[in-house]
Amino acid sequence: MPDLAFFQELSAAARAVTLGAAVPVAENKAGEGAFDPVTHLDRAAEQALRAAIERRFPSDGIEGEEFGLTRADAKRRWSLDPIDGTRALICGLPSWTTLVALLDGSKALAGMIDAPVLDELALGLEGRSLLISSAGIRPLQVSSCSVLGEARLATTDPFLFDEQQAIAFDRVRRAAPVTRYGLDALAYARLAAGSLDLVIESGLKPHDYNALVPVVRGAGGVIGNWQGGADLSGGDVIAAATPALFEEALKLLRN
Protein backbone atom coordinates (compact mmCIF):
# COMPACT_ATOMS: atom_id res chain seq x y z
CA MET A 1 0.00 0.00 0.00
CA PRO A 2 1.40 3.45 -0.92
CA ASP A 3 2.26 5.54 2.12
CA LEU A 4 2.31 9.27 2.84
CA ALA A 5 5.81 9.57 1.38
CA PHE A 6 4.63 8.19 -1.97
CA PHE A 7 1.82 10.77 -2.20
CA GLN A 8 4.38 13.47 -1.42
CA GLU A 9 6.45 12.06 -4.28
CA LEU A 10 3.42 12.29 -6.61
CA SER A 11 2.78 15.86 -5.48
CA ALA A 12 6.41 16.79 -6.15
CA ALA A 13 6.37 15.13 -9.59
CA ALA A 14 3.28 17.09 -10.69
CA ARG A 15 4.43 20.35 -9.10
CA ALA A 16 7.75 20.10 -10.96
CA VAL A 17 5.67 20.52 -14.12
CA THR A 18 2.88 22.88 -13.02
CA LEU A 19 4.34 25.20 -10.43
CA GLY A 20 5.98 28.43 -11.52
CA ALA A 21 4.98 27.96 -15.17
CA ALA A 22 3.58 30.98 -17.01
CA VAL A 23 -0.24 31.20 -17.12
CA PRO A 24 -0.97 28.78 -19.99
CA VAL A 25 -3.18 29.41 -23.00
CA ALA A 26 -6.24 27.17 -23.15
CA GLU A 27 -7.24 24.89 -25.99
CA ASN A 28 -10.92 23.97 -26.22
CA LYS A 29 -11.70 20.24 -25.78
CA ALA A 30 -15.43 20.82 -26.39
CA GLY A 31 -17.03 21.47 -29.76
CA GLU A 32 -18.24 24.77 -31.17
CA GLY A 33 -20.54 26.63 -28.76
CA ALA A 34 -19.08 25.05 -25.61
CA PHE A 35 -15.82 25.54 -23.71
CA ASP A 36 -13.87 22.83 -21.91
CA PRO A 37 -10.36 24.15 -21.50
CA VAL A 38 -7.21 22.04 -21.45
CA THR A 39 -3.59 23.19 -21.49
CA HIS A 40 -0.19 21.67 -22.13
CA LEU A 41 0.28 21.62 -18.35
CA ASP A 42 -2.69 19.27 -17.84
CA ARG A 43 -1.09 16.76 -20.19
CA ALA A 44 2.47 17.15 -18.91
CA ALA A 45 1.36 16.80 -15.28
CA GLU A 46 -0.61 13.62 -16.01
CA GLN A 47 2.45 12.15 -17.76
CA ALA A 48 4.61 12.97 -14.73
CA LEU A 49 2.09 11.29 -12.37
CA ARG A 50 1.79 8.22 -14.62
CA ALA A 51 5.57 7.81 -14.78
CA ALA A 52 5.93 8.03 -10.99
CA ILE A 53 3.14 5.46 -10.42
CA GLU A 54 4.43 3.04 -13.06
CA ARG A 55 7.91 3.11 -11.57
CA ARG A 56 6.63 2.02 -8.16
CA PHE A 57 3.42 0.09 -8.87
CA PRO A 58 3.80 -1.25 -12.41
CA SER A 59 0.84 -3.64 -12.26
CA ASP A 60 -1.73 -1.07 -11.05
CA GLY A 61 -4.28 0.34 -13.50
CA ILE A 62 -4.26 4.10 -14.20
CA GLU A 63 -7.20 6.18 -15.40
CA GLY A 64 -6.48 9.81 -16.14
CA GLU A 65 -8.59 12.68 -17.42
CA GLU A 66 -6.29 13.37 -20.36
CA PHE A 67 -4.92 9.96 -21.41
CA GLY A 68 -7.68 7.49 -20.53
CA LEU A 69 -7.33 4.02 -19.03
CA THR A 70 -4.20 1.85 -18.85
CA ARG A 71 -4.34 -1.82 -17.65
CA ALA A 72 -8.14 -2.00 -17.47
CA ASP A 73 -8.04 -5.46 -15.88
CA ALA A 74 -5.96 -4.44 -12.82
CA LYS A 75 -7.84 -4.77 -9.52
CA ARG A 76 -6.23 -1.69 -8.02
CA ARG A 77 -6.54 1.49 -10.06
CA TRP A 78 -5.25 5.07 -9.80
CA SER A 79 -7.61 7.90 -10.76
CA LEU A 80 -5.90 11.09 -11.93
CA ASP A 81 -7.05 14.64 -12.60
CA PRO A 82 -3.75 16.39 -13.24
CA ILE A 83 -5.33 19.86 -13.05
CA ASP A 84 -8.76 20.23 -11.52
CA GLY A 85 -9.80 23.84 -12.05
CA THR A 86 -8.23 24.53 -15.43
CA ARG A 87 -10.47 27.61 -15.64
CA ALA A 88 -8.78 28.99 -12.52
CA LEU A 89 -5.35 28.10 -13.89
CA ILE A 90 -5.86 29.97 -17.17
CA CYS A 91 -7.01 33.02 -15.17
CA GLY A 92 -3.86 32.99 -13.03
CA LEU A 93 -5.82 32.09 -9.89
CA PRO A 94 -4.35 29.94 -7.09
CA SER A 95 -7.29 27.56 -6.48
CA TRP A 96 -6.52 24.78 -9.02
CA THR A 97 -5.45 21.41 -7.65
CA THR A 98 -3.98 18.07 -8.67
CA LEU A 99 -6.21 15.12 -7.75
CA VAL A 100 -5.05 11.55 -7.22
CA ALA A 101 -7.11 8.67 -5.83
CA LEU A 102 -6.28 5.04 -5.29
CA LEU A 103 -9.25 2.72 -5.89
CA ASP A 104 -9.99 -0.89 -5.09
CA GLY A 105 -12.87 -1.59 -7.45
CA SER A 106 -15.08 1.45 -6.87
CA LYS A 107 -13.90 2.02 -3.28
CA ALA A 108 -11.42 4.88 -2.77
CA LEU A 109 -8.58 3.70 -0.51
CA ALA A 110 -6.78 7.04 -0.51
CA GLY A 111 -7.14 10.47 -2.04
CA MET A 112 -5.06 13.60 -2.39
CA ILE A 113 -6.09 17.18 -3.19
CA ASP A 114 -2.87 19.08 -3.82
CA ALA A 115 -2.95 22.89 -4.21
CA PRO A 116 0.57 23.69 -5.48
CA VAL A 117 0.35 27.51 -5.47
CA LEU A 118 -0.88 27.42 -1.88
CA ASP A 119 1.62 24.69 -0.90
CA GLU A 120 -1.22 22.66 0.60
CA LEU A 121 -1.39 18.91 0.13
CA ALA A 122 -4.58 17.46 1.67
CA LEU A 123 -4.35 13.68 1.97
CA GLY A 124 -6.98 11.17 3.04
CA LEU A 125 -5.25 7.89 3.93
CA GLU A 126 -6.13 4.98 6.21
CA GLY A 127 -9.23 6.68 7.59
CA ARG A 128 -7.73 10.00 8.56
CA SER A 129 -6.89 13.23 6.74
CA LEU A 130 -3.74 15.29 6.91
CA LEU A 131 -2.58 18.67 5.64
CA ILE A 132 1.02 18.59 4.47
CA SER A 133 2.86 21.83 3.72
CA SER A 134 6.31 23.27 4.15
CA ALA A 135 5.14 24.27 7.65
CA GLY A 136 4.72 20.59 8.59
CA ILE A 137 1.96 18.01 8.87
CA ARG A 138 -1.27 18.51 10.79
CA PRO A 139 -4.56 16.62 11.00
CA LEU A 140 -7.56 17.93 9.09
CA GLN A 141 -10.84 18.21 11.00
CA VAL A 142 -14.19 19.47 9.73
CA SER A 143 -16.09 22.20 11.59
CA SER A 144 -18.95 21.43 13.98
CA CYS A 145 -21.47 23.47 11.95
CA SER A 146 -24.82 21.70 12.05
CA VAL A 147 -27.21 24.46 10.94
CA LEU A 148 -27.61 25.79 7.40
CA GLY A 149 -28.31 29.28 8.77
CA GLU A 150 -24.68 29.39 9.94
CA ALA A 151 -23.05 27.44 7.11
CA ARG A 152 -20.36 28.61 4.70
CA LEU A 153 -21.49 27.11 1.38
CA ALA A 154 -19.56 26.57 -1.86
CA THR A 155 -20.32 25.47 -5.40
CA THR A 156 -18.10 25.71 -8.44
CA ASP A 157 -20.46 27.45 -10.87
CA PRO A 158 -24.08 28.43 -10.15
CA PHE A 159 -24.77 28.33 -13.90
CA LEU A 160 -23.67 24.69 -14.35
CA PHE A 161 -26.86 23.27 -12.81
CA ASP A 162 -29.80 22.24 -14.98
CA GLU A 163 -33.04 24.15 -14.41
CA GLN A 164 -34.47 21.94 -11.65
CA GLN A 165 -31.10 21.69 -9.89
CA ALA A 166 -30.67 25.48 -10.09
CA ILE A 167 -34.00 26.02 -8.34
CA ALA A 168 -33.08 23.44 -5.69
CA PHE A 169 -29.60 24.90 -5.14
CA ASP A 170 -31.08 28.38 -4.88
CA ARG A 171 -33.17 27.31 -1.88
CA VAL A 172 -29.99 26.23 -0.09
CA ARG A 173 -28.05 29.34 -1.16
CA ARG A 174 -30.73 31.66 0.23
CA ALA A 175 -30.65 29.87 3.57
CA ALA A 176 -26.85 30.06 3.98
CA PRO A 177 -25.17 33.33 5.02
CA VAL A 178 -22.16 32.97 2.69
CA THR A 179 -21.66 31.26 -0.66
CA ARG A 180 -18.32 30.95 -2.46
CA TYR A 181 -17.84 29.98 -6.11
CA GLY A 182 -15.17 28.73 -8.47
CA LEU A 183 -13.19 26.56 -6.08
CA ASP A 184 -13.51 23.12 -7.71
CA ALA A 185 -11.87 20.46 -5.51
CA LEU A 186 -10.26 23.06 -3.23
CA ALA A 187 -13.72 23.53 -1.68
CA TYR A 188 -13.58 19.95 -0.33
CA ALA A 189 -10.08 20.52 1.08
CA ARG A 190 -11.43 23.61 2.85
CA LEU A 191 -14.40 21.63 4.13
CA ALA A 192 -11.93 19.08 5.52
CA ALA A 193 -9.95 21.94 7.10
CA GLY A 194 -13.07 23.32 8.79
CA SER A 195 -13.25 26.70 7.01
CA LEU A 196 -16.14 25.77 4.69
CA ASP A 197 -19.12 23.79 5.96
CA LEU A 198 -21.08 22.63 2.91
CA VAL A 199 -20.30 21.94 -0.76
CA ILE A 200 -22.99 21.17 -3.34
CA GLU A 201 -22.23 20.33 -6.96
CA SER A 202 -23.49 18.45 -9.99
CA GLY A 203 -21.93 17.01 -13.11
CA LEU A 204 -18.75 15.70 -11.45
CA LYS A 205 -16.84 12.95 -13.27
CA PRO A 206 -15.04 10.05 -11.49
CA HIS A 207 -11.65 11.79 -11.82
CA ASP A 208 -13.26 14.86 -10.16
CA TYR A 209 -14.83 13.09 -7.17
CA ASN A 210 -12.71 9.98 -6.44
CA ALA A 211 -9.99 11.86 -4.54
CA LEU A 212 -12.47 13.93 -2.52
CA VAL A 213 -14.08 11.04 -0.66
CA PRO A 214 -11.15 9.90 1.55
CA VAL A 215 -10.18 13.52 2.31
CA VAL A 216 -13.68 14.53 3.43
CA ARG A 217 -14.44 11.30 5.35
CA GLY A 218 -10.97 11.17 6.95
CA ALA A 219 -11.58 14.66 8.35
CA GLY A 220 -14.90 13.58 9.88
CA GLY A 221 -17.17 14.96 7.15
CA VAL A 222 -20.08 13.43 5.23
CA ILE A 223 -20.12 13.07 1.45
CA GLY A 224 -22.91 11.61 -0.66
CA ASN A 225 -25.30 12.24 -3.53
CA TRP A 226 -28.39 14.45 -3.80
CA GLN A 227 -30.59 11.45 -2.87
CA GLY A 228 -28.66 10.93 0.36
CA GLY A 229 -26.84 7.80 -0.86
CA ALA A 230 -23.11 7.16 -1.02
CA ASP A 231 -22.92 6.42 -4.77
CA LEU A 232 -21.39 9.44 -6.53
CA SER A 233 -21.42 8.02 -10.04
CA GLY A 234 -24.36 10.26 -11.03
CA GLY A 235 -22.04 13.23 -10.49
CA ASP A 236 -24.27 15.11 -8.04
CA VAL A 237 -22.42 15.58 -4.77
CA ILE A 238 -23.12 17.04 -1.31
CA ALA A 239 -20.35 17.22 1.26
CA ALA A 240 -21.05 18.55 4.74
CA ALA A 241 -19.22 19.04 8.01
CA THR A 242 -21.87 17.18 10.01
CA PRO A 243 -24.69 14.68 9.39
CA ALA A 244 -27.26 17.24 10.62
CA LEU A 245 -26.11 19.81 8.07
CA PHE A 246 -26.04 17.16 5.32
CA GLU A 247 -29.65 16.22 6.11
CA GLU A 248 -30.84 19.84 6.26
CA ALA A 249 -29.28 20.59 2.86
CA LEU A 250 -30.69 17.37 1.41
CA LYS A 251 -34.20 18.25 2.56
CA LEU A 252 -34.03 21.69 0.90
CA LEU A 253 -32.61 20.23 -2.32
CA ARG A 254 -35.45 17.70 -2.54
CA ASN A 255 -38.06 20.04 -1.05
Added chain:
Amino acid sequence: MPDLAFFQELSAAARAVTLGAAVPVAENKAGEGAFDPVTHLDRAAEQALRAAIERRFPSDGIEGEEFGLTRADAKRRWSLDPIDGTRALICGLPSWTTLVALLDGSKALAGMIDAPVLDELALGLEGRSLLISSAGIRPLQVSSCSVLGEARLATTDPFLFDEQQAIAFDRVRRAAPVTRYGLDALAYARLAAGSLDLVIESGLKPHDYNALVPVVRGAGGVIGNWQGGADLSGGDVIAAATPALFEEALKLLRN
Protein backbone atom coordinates in the same frame (compact mmCIF):
# COMPACT_ATOMS: atom_id res chain seq x y z
CA MET B 1 4.45 62.27 -1.96
CA PRO B 2 4.61 58.72 -0.55
CA ASP B 3 6.92 56.42 -2.49
CA LEU B 4 6.99 52.69 -3.16
CA ALA B 5 8.81 52.06 0.12
CA PHE B 6 5.99 53.69 2.08
CA PHE B 7 3.39 51.44 0.47
CA GLN B 8 5.57 48.45 1.32
CA GLU B 9 5.60 49.75 4.89
CA LEU B 10 1.78 49.92 4.89
CA SER B 11 1.58 46.40 3.48
CA ALA B 12 3.92 45.11 6.17
CA ALA B 13 1.97 46.89 8.93
CA ALA B 14 -1.33 45.31 7.85
CA ARG B 15 0.18 41.89 7.17
CA ALA B 16 1.68 41.85 10.68
CA VAL B 17 -1.93 41.77 11.88
CA THR B 18 -3.69 39.70 9.24
CA LEU B 19 -1.22 37.13 7.99
CA GLY B 20 -0.96 33.78 9.75
CA ALA B 21 -3.93 34.51 12.02
CA ALA B 22 -6.48 31.72 12.51
CA VAL B 23 -9.56 31.91 10.25
CA PRO B 24 -11.62 34.51 12.16
CA VAL B 25 -15.27 34.23 13.19
CA ALA B 26 -17.51 36.81 11.51
CA GLU B 27 -19.80 39.27 13.23
CA ASN B 28 -22.72 40.59 11.18
CA LYS B 29 -22.66 44.36 10.48
CA ALA B 30 -26.01 44.22 8.67
CA GLY B 31 -29.40 43.88 10.31
CA GLU B 32 -31.57 40.78 10.57
CA GLY B 33 -32.09 39.08 7.18
CA ALA B 34 -28.85 40.37 5.65
CA PHE B 35 -25.20 39.46 6.14
CA ASP B 36 -22.27 41.90 6.01
CA PRO B 37 -19.40 40.17 7.79
CA VAL B 38 -16.68 41.93 9.76
CA THR B 39 -14.00 40.40 11.96
CA HIS B 40 -11.56 41.56 14.61
CA LEU B 41 -8.87 41.42 11.91
CA ASP B 42 -10.63 44.05 9.78
CA ARG B 43 -10.54 46.46 12.71
CA ALA B 44 -7.01 45.63 13.85
CA ALA B 45 -5.62 45.97 10.31
CA GLU B 46 -7.28 49.36 9.81
CA GLN B 47 -5.79 50.58 13.10
CA ALA B 48 -2.32 49.43 11.99
CA LEU B 49 -2.68 51.26 8.67
CA ARG B 50 -3.95 54.43 10.36
CA ALA B 51 -1.06 54.42 12.83
CA ALA B 52 1.53 54.05 10.03
CA ILE B 53 -0.04 56.87 7.98
CA GLU B 54 -0.38 59.23 10.94
CA ARG B 55 3.25 58.75 11.88
CA ARG B 56 4.46 59.84 8.45
CA PHE B 57 1.69 62.13 7.11
CA PRO B 58 -0.03 63.54 10.20
CA SER B 59 -1.98 66.23 8.35
CA ASP B 60 -3.55 63.92 5.74
CA GLY B 61 -7.18 62.87 6.07
CA ILE B 62 -8.01 59.17 6.50
CA GLU B 63 -11.27 57.46 5.57
CA GLY B 64 -11.55 53.78 6.45
CA GLU B 65 -14.29 51.22 6.08
CA GLU B 66 -14.36 50.40 9.78
CA PHE B 67 -13.54 53.67 11.58
CA GLY B 68 -14.91 56.40 9.30
CA LEU B 69 -13.35 59.76 8.46
CA THR B 70 -10.55 61.56 10.29
CA ARG B 71 -9.52 65.19 9.39
CA ALA B 72 -12.38 65.76 6.93
CA ASP B 73 -10.95 69.15 5.88
CA ALA B 74 -7.57 67.79 4.67
CA LYS B 75 -6.99 68.21 0.93
CA ARG B 76 -5.16 64.89 0.63
CA ARG B 77 -6.98 61.84 1.92
CA TRP B 78 -6.20 58.12 2.37
CA SER B 79 -8.93 55.62 1.59
CA LEU B 80 -8.66 52.30 3.44
CA ASP B 81 -10.35 48.94 3.14
CA PRO B 82 -8.35 46.85 5.60
CA ILE B 83 -9.84 43.57 4.34
CA ASP B 84 -11.64 43.52 1.02
CA GLY B 85 -13.17 40.08 0.67
CA THR B 86 -14.07 39.35 4.28
CA ARG B 87 -16.30 36.51 2.96
CA ALA B 88 -13.22 34.85 1.46
CA LEU B 89 -11.28 35.42 4.69
CA ILE B 90 -13.87 33.73 6.90
CA CYS B 91 -13.89 30.75 4.51
CA GLY B 92 -10.10 30.37 4.74
CA LEU B 93 -9.63 31.37 1.10
CA PRO B 94 -6.53 33.23 -0.12
CA SER B 95 -8.19 35.89 -2.31
CA TRP B 96 -8.84 38.65 0.26
CA THR B 97 -6.81 41.85 -0.04
CA THR B 98 -5.91 45.04 1.77
CA LEU B 99 -6.79 48.18 -0.21
CA VAL B 100 -5.16 51.58 0.20
CA ALA B 101 -5.63 54.61 -2.04
CA LEU B 102 -4.24 58.12 -1.82
CA LEU B 103 -6.69 60.76 -3.08
CA ASP B 104 -6.40 64.41 -4.02
CA GLY B 105 -10.03 65.49 -3.90
CA SER B 106 -11.72 62.68 -5.82
CA LYS B 107 -8.66 61.87 -7.96
CA ALA B 108 -6.71 58.74 -6.95
CA LEU B 109 -2.98 59.51 -6.97
CA ALA B 110 -1.92 56.01 -5.99
CA GLY B 111 -3.52 52.70 -5.11
CA MET B 112 -2.45 49.38 -3.69
CA ILE B 113 -4.12 45.95 -3.81
CA ASP B 114 -2.19 43.75 -1.41
CA ALA B 115 -2.89 39.99 -1.29
CA PRO B 116 -1.00 38.85 1.82
CA VAL B 117 -1.59 35.09 1.55
CA LEU B 118 -0.34 35.17 -2.05
CA ASP B 119 2.52 37.57 -1.19
CA GLU B 120 1.43 39.86 -4.04
CA LEU B 121 1.40 43.62 -3.64
CA ALA B 122 0.00 45.34 -6.74
CA LEU B 123 0.78 49.06 -6.71
CA GLY B 124 -0.37 51.81 -9.07
CA LEU B 125 1.88 54.83 -8.60
CA GLU B 126 2.88 57.73 -10.83
CA GLY B 127 1.13 56.34 -13.87
CA ARG B 128 2.54 52.83 -13.83
CA SER B 129 1.75 49.61 -12.02
CA LEU B 130 4.09 47.21 -10.29
CA LEU B 131 3.87 43.80 -8.70
CA ILE B 132 5.99 43.53 -5.57
CA SER B 133 6.63 40.14 -3.98
CA SER B 134 9.45 38.30 -2.26
CA ALA B 135 10.56 37.32 -5.80
CA GLY B 136 11.21 40.98 -6.66
CA ILE B 137 9.48 43.84 -8.47
CA ARG B 138 8.06 43.61 -11.98
CA PRO B 139 5.82 45.84 -14.08
CA LEU B 140 2.14 44.92 -14.46
CA GLN B 141 0.71 44.93 -17.97
CA VAL B 142 -2.82 44.07 -19.07
CA SER B 143 -3.47 41.50 -21.80
CA SER B 144 -4.17 42.48 -25.41
CA CYS B 145 -7.61 40.81 -25.41
CA SER B 146 -9.97 42.94 -27.47
CA VAL B 147 -12.83 40.48 -28.16
CA LEU B 148 -15.45 39.34 -25.66
CA GLY B 149 -15.54 35.90 -27.30
CA GLU B 150 -11.99 35.35 -26.00
CA ALA B 151 -12.23 37.22 -22.70
CA ARG B 152 -11.72 35.84 -19.20
CA LEU B 153 -14.47 37.56 -17.20
CA ALA B 154 -14.89 38.03 -13.44
CA THR B 155 -17.52 39.33 -11.07
CA THR B 156 -17.68 38.97 -7.31
CA ASP B 157 -21.20 37.61 -6.91
CA PRO B 158 -23.70 36.97 -9.72
CA PHE B 159 -26.53 37.30 -7.17
CA LEU B 160 -25.55 40.80 -6.02
CA PHE B 161 -26.95 42.49 -9.14
CA ASP B 162 -30.47 43.93 -9.17
CA GLU B 163 -32.87 42.34 -11.68
CA GLN B 164 -32.07 44.60 -14.64
CA GLN B 165 -28.33 44.41 -13.97
CA ALA B 166 -28.52 40.62 -13.70
CA ILE B 167 -30.11 40.38 -17.14
CA ALA B 168 -27.49 42.74 -18.58
CA PHE B 169 -24.60 40.89 -16.94
CA ASP B 170 -25.97 37.58 -18.17
CA ARG B 171 -25.65 38.77 -21.77
CA VAL B 172 -21.95 39.43 -21.21
CA ARG B 173 -21.41 36.16 -19.31
CA ARG B 174 -22.93 34.09 -22.11
CA ALA B 175 -20.61 35.74 -24.64
CA ALA B 176 -17.40 35.13 -22.65
CA PRO B 177 -15.80 31.67 -22.56
CA VAL B 178 -14.83 31.78 -18.87
CA THR B 179 -16.31 33.55 -15.85
CA ARG B 180 -14.76 33.57 -12.38
CA TYR B 181 -16.50 34.61 -9.16
CA GLY B 182 -15.73 35.66 -5.62
CA LEU B 183 -12.46 37.50 -6.21
CA ASP B 184 -13.35 41.00 -4.99
CA ALA B 185 -10.42 43.39 -5.62
CA LEU B 186 -8.05 40.57 -6.55
CA ALA B 187 -9.87 40.40 -9.90
CA TYR B 188 -8.54 43.89 -10.75
CA ALA B 189 -5.01 42.91 -9.75
CA ARG B 190 -5.31 39.89 -12.08
CA LEU B 191 -6.65 42.16 -14.83
CA ALA B 192 -3.58 44.37 -14.34
CA ALA B 193 -1.37 41.25 -14.49
CA GLY B 194 -2.92 40.16 -17.79
CA SER B 195 -4.53 36.90 -16.60
CA LEU B 196 -8.11 38.21 -16.51
CA ASP B 197 -9.46 40.46 -19.26
CA LEU B 198 -12.73 41.92 -17.99
CA VAL B 199 -14.30 42.66 -14.59
CA ILE B 200 -17.90 43.82 -14.17
CA GLU B 201 -19.42 44.69 -10.80
CA SER B 202 -22.06 46.80 -9.11
CA GLY B 203 -22.59 48.20 -5.65
CA LEU B 204 -18.94 49.09 -4.95
CA LYS B 205 -18.26 51.67 -2.25
CA PRO B 206 -15.45 54.29 -2.46
CA HIS B 207 -13.19 52.22 -0.19
CA ASP B 208 -13.76 49.29 -2.59
CA TYR B 209 -12.97 51.09 -5.85
CA ASN B 210 -10.54 53.93 -5.03
CA ALA B 211 -7.44 51.71 -4.94
CA LEU B 212 -8.36 49.84 -8.13
CA VAL B 213 -8.19 52.81 -10.47
CA PRO B 214 -4.42 53.55 -10.39
CA VAL B 215 -3.58 49.83 -10.53
CA VAL B 216 -5.75 49.16 -13.60
CA ARG B 217 -4.82 52.38 -15.45
CA GLY B 218 -1.12 52.08 -14.61
CA ALA B 219 -1.11 48.62 -16.20
CA GLY B 220 -2.66 50.00 -19.40
CA GLY B 221 -6.25 48.98 -18.69
CA VAL B 222 -9.54 50.86 -18.87
CA ILE B 223 -11.85 51.38 -15.90
CA GLY B 224 -15.17 53.21 -15.88
CA ASN B 225 -18.86 52.93 -15.10
CA TRP B 226 -21.70 51.09 -16.87
CA GLN B 227 -22.52 54.27 -18.83
CA GLY B 228 -18.98 54.47 -20.18
CA GLY B 229 -17.96 57.42 -17.99
CA ALA B 230 -15.07 57.65 -15.55
CA ASP B 231 -17.13 58.49 -12.44
CA LEU B 232 -17.34 55.40 -10.24
CA SER B 233 -19.35 56.97 -7.42
CA GLY B 234 -22.50 55.09 -8.52
CA GLY B 235 -20.67 51.89 -7.65
CA ASP B 236 -21.12 50.15 -11.02
CA VAL B 237 -17.72 49.36 -12.48
CA ILE B 238 -16.32 47.86 -15.69
CA ALA B 239 -12.60 47.28 -16.05
CA ALA B 240 -11.16 45.91 -19.28
CA ALA B 241 -7.77 45.10 -20.76
CA THR B 242 -8.42 47.18 -23.89
CA PRO B 243 -10.76 49.98 -25.03
CA ALA B 244 -12.30 47.67 -27.67
CA LEU B 245 -13.22 45.08 -25.05
CA PHE B 246 -14.55 47.81 -22.74
CA GLU B 247 -16.81 49.10 -25.52
CA GLU B 248 -18.05 45.64 -26.51
CA ALA B 249 -18.98 44.84 -22.89
CA LEU B 250 -20.62 48.25 -22.50
CA LYS B 251 -22.78 47.70 -25.58
CA LEU B 252 -24.02 44.33 -24.29
CA LEU B 253 -24.73 45.76 -20.82
CA ARG B 254 -26.82 48.56 -22.30
CA ASN B 255 -28.22 46.43 -25.14
